[in-house]
Each structure stands twice: as structure tokens, then as C-alpha cells.
Amino acid sequence: MAAKQLPLLAALAVLAVLAAAAAAEYNFDDQFDVIGERDHIRYKAEGENQQFALELDKVSGSGFKSKAKYLFGEFSVQMRLVDGNSAGTVTSFYLTSGEGSTHDEIDIEFMGNKSGDPYVMNTNVWASGDGKKEHQFYLWFDPSADFHTYKITWNPKNIIFEVDNVPVRTFKKYADLPYPTSRPMTVHATLWDGSYWATRHGDVKIHWRGDDPFVVSYREYHATGCVAHPKAPPPPSSSNSTKVEAPPTKCPAGSDAWMDRELDEEDLKTVAWAERNCLSYNYCADGWRFPKGFPGECGRD
Ligand SMILES: *[C@@H]1O[C@H](CO)[C@@H](O)[C@H](O)[C@H]1NC(C)=O
Ligand SMILES: *[C@@H]1O[C@H](CO)[C@@H](O)[C@H](O)[C@H]1NC(C)=O
Numbered sequence: 001m002a003a004k005q006l007p008l009l010a011a012l013a014v015l016a017v018l019a020a021a022a023a024a025e026y027n028f029d030d031q032f033d034v035i036g037e038r039d040h041i042r043y044k045a046e047g048e049n050q051q052f053a054l055e056l057d058k059v060s061g062s063g064f065k066s067k068a069k070y071l072f073g074e075f076s077v078q079m080r081l082v083d084g085n086s087a088g089t090v091t092s093f094y095l096t097s098g099e100g101s102t103h104d105e106i107d108i109e110f111m112g113n114k115s116g117d118p119y120v121m122n123t124n125v126w127a128s129g130d131g132k133k134e135h136q137f138y139l140w141f142d143p144s145a146d147f148h149t150y151k152i153t154w155n156p157k158n159i160i161f162e163v164d165n166v167p168v169r170t171f172k173k174y175a176d177l178p179y180p181t182s183r184p185m186t187v188h189a190t191l192w193d194g195s196y197w198a199t200r201h202g203d204v205k206i207h208w209r210g211d212d213p214f215v216v217s218y219r220e221y222h223a224t225g226c227v228a229h230p231k232a233p234p235p236p237s238s239s240n241s242t243k244v245e246a247p248p249t250k251c252p253a254g255s256d257a258w259m260d261r262e263l264d265e266e267d268l269k270t271v272a273w274a275e276r277n278c279l280s281y282n283y284c285a286d287g288w289r290f291p292k293g294f295p296g297e298c299g300r301d
Contacts, residue, residue, distance in 0.1 A: 035063035055213035063190030073225015076151035086112025088206030090194035097183035104180035127178035136281035184228035
């Protein structure tokens with residue numbers, strides 16, 4: 001009897017695997033919109049695990065963005081950046097509420113460099129169109145040699161940037177200062193030619209590789225956040241109003257874990273360590289850029 005059932009079980013198992021693969025394939029278009037040229041994105045799904053490769057060549061860059069719009073959440077991905085001479089390339093993982101002069105955005109961007117020179121990881125926050133809040137870091141490893149995890153936690157109290165689960169920056173909400181609280185955001189991942197500004201402020205341009213594209217690999221994409229209803233009207237970005245009402249959202253089970261998260265003692269130590277050892281630019285120390293005084297949050301606890 002058992003022998004008779006085996007082939008059936010095997011067939012069912014094969015069907016289950018095929019169904020999972022089909023569902024996961026479908027998943028990409030279900031979850032994401034393509035940015036740039038579709039043929040510059042390669043993706044494959046192994047069960048739950050999706051892998052993406054973004055390509056950049058002389059024709060186009062590429063990217064993908066979530067269809068879901070989130071208002072607060074935890075967003076992470078593993079990335080392996082362009083290797084060799086990556087000068088001029090910009091690789092990103094960020095959240096944005098859209099274009100518009102009063103948009104919100106939370107950025108992680110990697111500016112490539114010549115072989116042997118370090119990548120720079122830029123972090124930035126925009127609230128109601130108010131940006132220019134960069135902290136930039138050299139990483140303590142070569143981000144092109146292997147996959148590393150980059151994570152953004154965004155809740156009503158603060159935004160936390162983490163690299164391999166090491167917090168390197170927190171951007172806090174202060175009641176009297178702009179903070180992204182009401183505009184739902186989509187998650188974006190892109191690779192593009194930023195020659196005009198990325199490497200040594202644009203002095204080092206992209207070095208094309210003949211017909212070979214630049215490639216960035218992404219895997220283990222996780223987005224868990226409160227989701228704004230897809231039919232919720234977009235905030236009136238044309239109105240230029242800085243105050244917009246948050247739309248109703250649905251938060252997943254277990255969201256307390258990131259919704260209430262603030263840095264603990266240990267986390268504060270790693271942020272201080274990153275500031276001492278890795279920080280290559282801090283807007284709060286750039287007096288030339290803010291001759292009339294630093295933004296309000298600079299120097300606050
Ligand atoms: C590239 O390398 C140079 C020299 O080490 C460094 O000054 C610069 O910050 C690096 N990164 C970028 C994005 O220019
Ligand atoms: C919004 O602001 C931009 C400049 O920041 C201006 O060009 C535009 O006309 C404004 N729109 C409205 C509706 O006030």
C-alpha cells in the first residue's frame with residue numbers, strides 16, 4: 001500500500017513545488033513595478049526566496065518598486081554591489097512618497113568608486129520636501145565582495161538605519177520639526193548612472209565595460225509595514241501643503257516589535273562607534289552649507 005502511494009505523493013510534491021514556483025514568479029509582478037528597462041532586471045524565485053539582479057549599461061539603468069504603500073514599517077534587503085571599478089554608479093534601497101515638492105523620503109544609496117577605493121553609503125531623510133540631512137559612511141567591509149543586509153526601520157518615534165543589524169544612524173522625531181508621519185511610501189531599489197555627482201563629487205565618471213553591464217544582486221527582500229489601502233487617494237502633492245492627513249492603514253501582526261522600537265544602550269554604542277570610525281560626511285558639521293545656522297535637529301539629544 002505504501003509503495004502504491006509513493007508515486008502519488010511524489011507527483012503531489014512535484015506539483016506543490018511547481019505551484020510554489022509559479023506563485024513566486026507571479027509574485028514579482030504582483031508585488032513590484034519595474035523601473036527602467038524590464039530586460040535589465042533578472043529575477044528568480046526559489047520557494048519564498050526571491051533574487052533580483054539589476055543591470056546598468058549605456059542604454060539604461062533599472063530598478064523595481066513595491067506596489068504596496070507603507071506608513072511605518074521595517075524594510076530590509078541583502079545586496080551585493082557592483083564590483084571592480086564602480087565609479088559613477090549609484091545603487092539604492094529607499095522609500096519615497098513620490099515626486100512633488102513636499103514629498104517624504106528615506107534613503108540608503110551607495111556611490112561607487114574606482115577599484116580599491118571605498119564605496120560611500122549615503123543615508124538621508126526628507127520630510128515635507130525638507131531634505132539635506134545626509135550622514136555618509138565608509139563601510140567596514142567590501143560591499144561588493146558579498147551580500148550584506150541593509151535595513152530601514154521607520155516608526156512614529158524615529159528612523160533607524162542598520163547594516164548587518166548594526167545600527168549606524170537614528171533620525172529622531174521632534175514635535176516642532178518636520179518628520180515623515182503621514183505620506184505612505186513605496187519601497188524602491190535601483191541602479192543607475194550618477195556620474196555627474198556620485199564619485200568625488202562627479203570628478204570620476206563611469207567607466208563602461210564594453211557590452212558587459214554593471215550588476216547589483218538583491219535577495220531576502222523583506223517589507224513588513226502598515227499598508228495604506230491601495231485606493232486611498234494620494235496626498236495632494238500639488239497643494240504644497242506640508243501638513244497632510246494620514247490615510248487609514250492596516251498593520252500586520254507583530255508590528256509592535258518595530259512600531260515602538262527606539263535605540264537601546266547597546267544600539268547607541270554602535271551608532272557612536274560608526275560615527276567615530278565610519279562617518280565620512282555629516283550635514284550637521286557642514287557650516288559652509290548652512291551659513292545661517294544648522295537645521296533644528298542638529299545638536300539636539
Ligand atoms: C572614493 O575614494 C576616494 C579616495 O579614497 C574618497 O575620497 C571618496 O570618498 C570615495 N568615495 C566616493 C563616493 O567618492
Ligand atoms: C508649489 O511650489 C512650487 C515651487 O516650490 C511652485 O512652482 C508651484 O507653483 C506650487 N504649487 C502650488 C499649487 O502652489
